[in-house]
Amino acid sequence: MSIYGHNIWLIKNYMQYLFAFFKSTSMKPTNIKDPEYLHKVVDCQYACPAHTPVPEYIRLIAEKKYTEAYMINWDSNVFPGILGRTCDRPCEPACRRGRLEEEPVAICRLKRVAADHKGEVKHLMPQVPLVKNGKKIALIGGGPASLTVARDLAPLGYEIDLYDEWSGGGGMMRTQIPSFRLPIEVLEEEVNYILDMGITTHFNHFVDSMKDMLTKGYDAIFVGTGAPKGRNLNIPGRVEADAHVHIGIEWLAGVAFEHIKSVGKKVIVLGGGNTAMDCCRTSKRIGAEVVNVVVRSPFKNMKASPWEIEDALREDIIIQNNMPPKEFIMEDGKLKGVLFSKVRAEYDKNGKRSLVPTGEPDVLIEADEVIIAIGQDNSFPWIEKDIGLELGKWDLPVLNKTTYQSTLPQVFFGGDAAFGPENVITAVAQAHQAAISIDLYLSGKDLVKDRPSPYVNLVSQKMGIHEWMYDSQVVDDIRYQVPHEEKTKSLADRKVEVELGFDEIAGFKEAQRCLNCDAQTIFTANRCIECDACMDVCPTRCISFVPNGEEEDLRQRLSAPADNLTQDLYVSETLATQRVMVKDEDVCLHCGLCAERCPTAAWDMQMFFYNVTKAHTGCETVTV
């Protein structure tokens, strides 16, 4: 006697099924209706603090729709031209392509392509109403965070006053990012798009008292003062050498405003972050002949972005590692140099690093001037202690992490001033949220419950049999290199931009490398006839049909092991044979082959659009 049909299916093939059956911890079907699941599949967008819809604008670039690509960026990150040159690019290490080959898509440089080649954009930006809504807001600090708040709230009719200690808007983007990385025209263009929205500016105005600000009749105050205090280095000789020693960010600001026009022939830059890279490269351009960047830690632990280190090395900057500074050495009332000791990094079993002296003799590096670029801190000496605005750990304001509201309900923070130094894109993302909070607060709504949900859309890309509305072909090209200005020319003038940006052709080719991760693979279980066609055709073995089980167990039973735990498994409802479809999102090429080979359209490629709602686009349409 034999056993037939359904039962036999279980026993014969899938002993594991029985195993899984008795365990109640099988994976639940993935809720594809949750926009955050699909959002996470778009790695670059998910990694971006502002969640810019990256693949969407990359496609527009490939179509030469630079203006549209720019506007998608502008809505999301406010400064596409600036960020296209200077962003920290958290999107790029996240890029799926980086898991399939050596280099991710040059997302940041593509953003610049949109900015460089765009047409007229001003008419596409939200218009500011002539009749104001009667509410006044003060923005303290004129950097990316405050400008973002201004951009989001001015179109809603708020009257906005912006205060900044410097003579122009842009904050650290103006004072700390050198012109050879960010030309002043690019900065001013994007800052002015916002200031032209009828923002009342109070430049050269250092706000020295929050108490005063609170009495000026503002309905809300936003603090976007950044992390303006460069760290000092208190080692022997520091006081004596003071005339020859500068704090990095102050020195960069001095150069930007042309208070500092030259530097000594021999320069030491202390520190291994991006500010150190900007200081050393700026030195090279205003008179330094030998520039040593001396870093305490090993090369691989340097905080600077790899591409900035690369650019510095290309300009013959010397980077020396494992050398903490010990003493400033003076000779005849002049700085002779800095004495460094030698260390090596050792790691304990928890991976914690300590720098251990090697016992080698100390090294003296000669210098005429020394620039200290070892970090920066927040500084709120102007916020009085008795006004009810609580400052907590490290003198950072006590804030609601979602709303950015301080303990004084009408005062909001954003950018580096909120949670400490990060980067421009993070400041923008936080400021969008603070702007929403201010709008909700001044409309008498709940800052948490009434927050707008993201705008999402999911549209099938099916155009015909096996035809998609997006370019599904995966190209093999490796990352295109951005051309650089000739070294002699760029080192001669600190205002000459080093990177030249992609031209249209290189921009198109680089854009084609994008895998379109927002073209989502959507599976409808009740259409599936389990013919395995999708599983067979998938070039990267993402799809499996297996008995369900615990996630850990399931990950090892797939067509290819799913060892990247940061990437989700897409699990279907149980199918007719009691198996489930499991797709490992990790290295899906979004090539659409699964859907092309599916006879019943159980797979469909659907374009997913996700955009964080901003104050100026969304608060009125909140539905809870």
Place this chain on the structure above:
Amino acid sequence: MSYTKPSFSHPALPRNKVGYLKRDYEGAISTLCAGCGHDSISATIVQACYELNIEPHHLAKLSGIGCSSKTPTYFMSNSHGFNSVHGRMPSIATGANMANKNLIYLGVSGDGDTASIGMGQFVHVIRRNLNMTYIVMNNGCYGLTKGQDSATADFGSVSKSGGGESTPFQAIDLVGMAMELNASFVARSFSGDKTQLLPLLKAAMSHQGFAFIDVISPCVTFNNNTGSTKAYDYVRDHIDVLGSLDFIPKEDEIKVDYDQGTEKVITLFDDTKISLSKLAQDWDPTDKYSARDKLVQSKKDGHILTGLLYIDPTSKDLHQILNTVDTPLNQLQETDLYPGDDVLEVINQGFR
């Protein structure tokens, strides 16, 4: 529409013992209908060859005409191939095998190519026990010419192109016929069940002699409808499995003790083993008569019997029967073939 597959593959997938990635065993992107069972079989062939560590240039894939016979384009792009005249694949395979016995021969055919136009060739290649694997991708219809019933369409089965009429003729059962003709390896499987098909294919390709696998492979376009006996749903509901098969390469020892009653280990000529856990009673895969009885009984019950039905691990293939030399014939040089004037003289003297 995609005409080429992206060149990326999963970065974590390993190379096999002969240094190839699974992608190296794949072929061009399939142009068969989406969801065709044949594509599943192609994928299983790719997997089997990868797991058997076959170097692609050591394999020859041969086919006739039909949807099934198109599939060699879709697997093993780096192997030898011959797309022959309709139903004449066995002749080509025989010729090729005679010339070079060192290659692994994989014949792919369909129900039309085998059970109709190629029937004459099919029976003779079995009779000669040619050392090859012969797969019939059996969908019960002529998919390439709009789905007319083929000779393997079951009596009473309804196909899409039949206008609702059921098949009035009895089907040719290729498995029964292969058993009748003393094929040394006979199996049946289902394209929708790779866990069964994969070890069967590996065993077939390791078998010395003629290995026949009839694979029921639904035609999604013309024969996957209600009333068809070769539709995914019907096959899944009526499948009857003889047992589960494990293919054990010779370097792996059998680690678990097996139960004499329900498990059987068969050693092939090259010391690879197949271990079979039997689900069916009164049947022994090395006993032709018990296998035949089992097949008849199952047919009577309206079930589709799958698995390894019969194997003769000691079978002698055509080269052994003909007692050919060890060196493949295509490698014999003139010095090997021409004994020289002296020898000829001696022979001639013998006739005087």
